[in-house]
Amino acid sequence: MRVHPLNTLLLLSPATVLLLVFLLGPVAVVAVLSLTDWQFGAATLNWVGLANYAELWSDPVFRQSLANTLLYLVLVTAGAVAIGLGTALLIESDTQLRGFYRTAFFMPVASTLIAMAVVWQFLLHPSAGLVNHMLQWVGLQPQDWLNNRRLALYSLAAIGVWQMAGLAMVLFLAGLKSIPQDVRDAAALDGVTAASPGRCSGQPRCSSSPSAPSAHCRCSTPCTCSRAAGPTSRPRCCCTPSTPKASASSAWATPAP
Amino acid sequence: MMLTFSARTFLFRALRHLLLMAGALVFLAPFIWMVLTSLKPVDEVFTRELTLLPTRLALVENYTEALTRVPLLRYLWNGLLVCTAILVLQIVVLLPAAYAFAKLQFRGKTWAWRLVLLALMIPHQATAIPTYVMLHHLGMLNTLSALIVPFSISAFGIFLMRQFFRTVPDDLVHAARLDGMSEFELVWRVMLPTAVPALFAFAIFSVVWHWNDYFWPLLVISSPELATPPLGTMFFRNEEAGINYGPLMAGTVLITAPLLLLFIAAQKRFIEGVTLTGVKG
Numbered sequence: 001m002r003v004h005p006l007n008t009l010l011l012l013s014p015a016t017v018l019l020l021v022f023l024l025g026p027v028a029v030v031a032v033l034s035l036t037d038w039q040f041g042a043a044t045l046n047w048v049g050l051a052n053y054a055e056l057w058s059d060p061v062f063r064q065s066l067a068n069t070l071l072y073l074v075l076v077t078a079g080a081v082a083i084g085l086g087t088a089l090l091i092e093s094d095t096q097l098r099g100f101y102r103t104a105f106f107m108p109v110a111s112t113l114i115a116m117a118v119v120w121q122f123l124l125h126p127s128a129g130l131v132n133h134m135l136q137w138v139g140l141q142p143q144d145w146l147n148n149r150r151l152a153l154y155s156l157a158a159i160g161v162w163q164m165a166g167l168a169m170v171l172f173l174a175g176l177k178s179i180p181q182d183v184r185d186a187a188a189l190d191g192v193t194a195a196s197p198g199r200c201s202g203q204p205r206c207s208s209s210p211s212a213p214s215a216h217c218r219c220s221t222p223c224t225c226s227r228a229a230g231p232t233s234r235p236r237c238c239c240t241p242s243t244p245k246a247s248a249s250s251a252w253a254t255p256a257p
Numbered sequence: 258m259m260l261t262f263s264a265r266t267f268l269f270r271a272l273r274h275l276l277l278m279a280g281a282l283v284f285l286a287p288f289i290w291m292v293l294t295s296l297k298p299v300d301e302v303f304t305r306e307l308t309l310l311p312t313r314l315a316l317v318e319n320y321t322e323a324l325t326r327v328p329l330l331r332y333l334w335n336g337l338l339v340c341t342a343i344l345v346l347q348i349v350v351l352l353p354a355a356y357a358f359a360k361l362q363f364r365g366k367t368w369a370w371r372l373v374l375l376a377l378m379i380p381h382q383a384t385a386i387p388t389y390v391m392l393h394h395l396g397m398l399n400t401l402s403a404l405i406v407p408f409s410i411s412a413f414g415i416f417l418m419r420q421f422f423r424t425v426p427d428d429l430v431h432a433a434r435l436d437g438m439s440e441f442e443l444v445w446r447v448m449l450p451t452a453v454p455a456l457f458a459f460a461i462f463s464v465v466w467h468w469n470d471y472f473w474p475l476l477v478i479s480s481p482e483l484a485t486p487p488l489g490t491m492f493f494r495n496e497e498a499g500i501n502y503g504p505l506m507a508g509t510v511l512i513t514a515p516l517l518l519l520f521i522a523a524q525k526r527f528i529e530g531v532t533l534t535g536v537k538g
Contacts, residue, residue, distance in 0.1 A: 019412065091277065162284065168527050170532055174532040
């Protein structure tokens with residue numbers, strides 16, 4: 001059904017106006033100002049082209065900060081994804097204490113980072129901090145985590161991972177839950193069980209030679225080798241489907257969910 | 258590996274708990290340490306030996322100091338006020354627009370939608386200087402409005418709700434129109450009730466983001482009595498000058514508590530909401 005254009009306009013206008021005033025407009029202004037010599041609060045400005053960008057790029061501090069940001073980005077993303085995926089897989093693989101673990105790992109996401117930064121500053125305190133107390137307890141050298149030039153960025157990245165991993169975990173948990181049952185069934189047939197839901201059910205590895213085709217097939221289920229069509233093609237291992245019960249006796253066995 | 262079935266299960270379970278417990282302990286350590294330190298008197302904070310529990314409970318003096326040294330309750334109230342106002346404004350502005358993008362045909366829709374997607378990618382810091390100058394000319398700097406008005410529009414919210422509204426059957430919209438509803442009634446009386454789960458997800462993002470925002474309040478607020486919790490934390494830290502950690506930790510407990518309690522109380526909705534936005538957004 002066609003709605004009167006005036007109604008559509010009225011529905012859209014508040015959002016459109018605010019979008020232009022507070023988001024798109026300011027960005028356009030910033031983009032234009034970046035090509036001028038405008039100083040904060042100044043009434044006049046001159047066109048300088050790309051000079052500001054050239055100056056920025058030749059500034060060693062800017063380059064250093066860019067490199068630091070990239071390193072921080074890589075460390076935090078890799079760390080948060082790895083820990084998020086690991087915890088999600090472990091949490092999903094069984095039902096005991098699921099809720100508690102989920103809450104524990106997600107809590108940093110819901111906390112006020114500035115307040116937690118104060119707590120971290122105290123945890124990493126060179127003399128009174130918990131981290132150095134623990135290090136001394138196991139006989140290691142205490143460190144000034146936040147003021148040592150070589151360590152500071154890594155300390156901050158560790159805090160970043162601590163804050164982000166829970167978010168990654170929740171997204172992975174949702175992804176794991178949405179894996180269709182038939183994929184799980186197929187994986188179970190191939191000998192993959194709930195203990196290793198992230199492990200690809202994989203191709204059977206076949207080290208057979210053409211002369212002894214069925215000698216070295218390695219597969220978690222009863223296995224046969226067959227020659228694929230064509231005289232030049234290599235022999236292939238083919239896993240014969242076994243029942244889930246049979247696969248439960250394979251090396252990865254734990255009860256399916 | 259000739260272990261029996263149940264022994265293997267047991268081993269696996271034990272290993273799972275071992276790994277997850279160790280991880281959970283590391284992730285919860287800052288919270289535990291924060292609470293424990295907030296209970297310790299000053300002479301027990303800086304000790305050579307590591308002591309977990311306070312030998313003399315300093316709960317009353319630390320929390321009294323935290324509440325009287327700076328107007329901590331005022332900060333929390335400001336945070337609540339700002340987050341609520343932002344959320345209400347955002348929903349009022351974005352729901353009609355999201356409905357129009359999802360269910361109506363109009364000229365220039367493709368281009369308008371591209372602008373929304375473009376706005377979605379604008380980082381908060383990029384708009385800061387022009388917005389600051391604009392608020393200065395309007396005489397709005399150092400007011401709570403300066404914390405609210407610039408965030409009355411959320412491109413993310415329009416995007417999220419439009420995606421959600423597209424899944425609402427057209428028949429529902431047609432039926433409402435046949436019943437004589439205007440487009441505005443339709444948005445508030447038909448679309449809004451169907452959108453509650455998605456709005457909840459959006460509300461979580463909005464509240465967590467604005468409650469925790471430090472950058473913008475730092476720019477526009479200079480009066481301590483207008484500070485939001487993150488800015489207040491820094492005022493408090495500067496007051497304490499990094500010496501007395503007991504009251505400082507008591508302050509951080511009070512500032513992180515509201516959001517954490519909200520999260521623990523509505524944990525299921527919280528995680529569902531994050532998932533909804535993460536998977537679909």
